[in-house]
Amino acid sequence: MEVDDRVDRVHVFNNNITMTISRNSYLENDQRKLLRMNMAEWGDNRPFGSGDPCFKDSCYFISSAEIGKTWARNRATCQGKGGDLVSIETEEEWDFINNQIQKKCIGQPNEWHIGLKKGNNGWKWVNGKPLTISKWQVTHGEPSGDGDVAVMSKDYPPLKKGLFNDLRDNIWRAYICEIPKAT
Numbered sequence: 001m002e003v004d005d006r007v008d009r010v011h012v013f014n015n016n017i018t019m020t021i022s023r024n025s026y027l028e029n030d031q032r033k034l035l036r037m038n039m040a041e042w043g044d045n046r047p048f049g050s051g052d053p054c055f056k057d058s059c060y061f062i063s064s065a066e067i068g069k070t071w072a073r074n075r076a077t078c079q080g081k082g083g084d085l086v087s088i089e090t091e092e093e094w095d096f097i098n099n100q101i102q103k104k105c106i107g108q109p110n111e112w113h114i115g116l117k118k119g120n121n122g123w124k125w126v127n128g129k130p131l132t133i134s135k136w137q138v139t140h141g142e143p144s145g146d147g148d149v150a151v152m153s154k155d156y157p158p159l160k161k162g163l164f165n166d167l168r169d170n171i172w173r174a175y176i177c178e179i180p181k182a183t
Contacts, residue, residue, distance in 0.1 A: 059179055060097065060177065062100055062174075063112070063176070064106055064174060068112075069175075070169060071113045071117075071149040071167075071171075072169060075115070075126065078175065078177035081177065082179055083177045084126050084127065084178060084179075085115030085126055086178040087114075087126055088114065088135075088152075089129055091133055097162070098161055101154050101176075109153070109156070110155055112173060112174045112175050114152050135152075135162060135163050136165075137156065137164065142164065143165075146166060146168065147167035149166070150165065
């Protein structure tokens with residue numbers, strides 16, 4: 001076999017590998033899109049709260065990172081399902097939510113938008129109630145003033161769990177929805 005024939009065979013082989021990889025990448029992208037669409041509809045399109053963790057009078061949907069968006073879009077998603085971004089009003093509720101997010105791993109950053117927003121009179125929950133628990137990442141100077149919405153972090157700063165950080169509202173994150181239990 002001559003050198004030119006071997007070179008041609010290598011080119012054909014490389015092209016076949018490239019086409020196979022491209023085809024598989026295309027399928028993986030389609031599968032990812034389908035997964036995201038299904039997740040955007042909350043898995044099996046079940047009613048909100050069915051199978052989600054509940055505490056007292058509320059149930060919570062804790063999203064994955066793949067379907068997270070901006071704070072406003074995440075809030076609209078929660079409202080579209082009859083809820084809102086979570087308002088964490090007590091230490092007990094914070095403990096419950098913190099325990100739930102410790103079971104999750106969404107990659108870095110392990111943060112979820114919550115229903116805490118800065119207004120003219122300071123930080124308030126989306127349900128209109130004032131912030132009464134202090135869970136800011138104070139060792140990192142939070143709230144730092146660089147944002148007007150908040151996230152809850154799984155494990156930041158290191159060795160701390162469930163603390164809040166302020167972010168700009170256009171940063172994409174996962175989210176936590178809260179909806180009243182059906183009576």
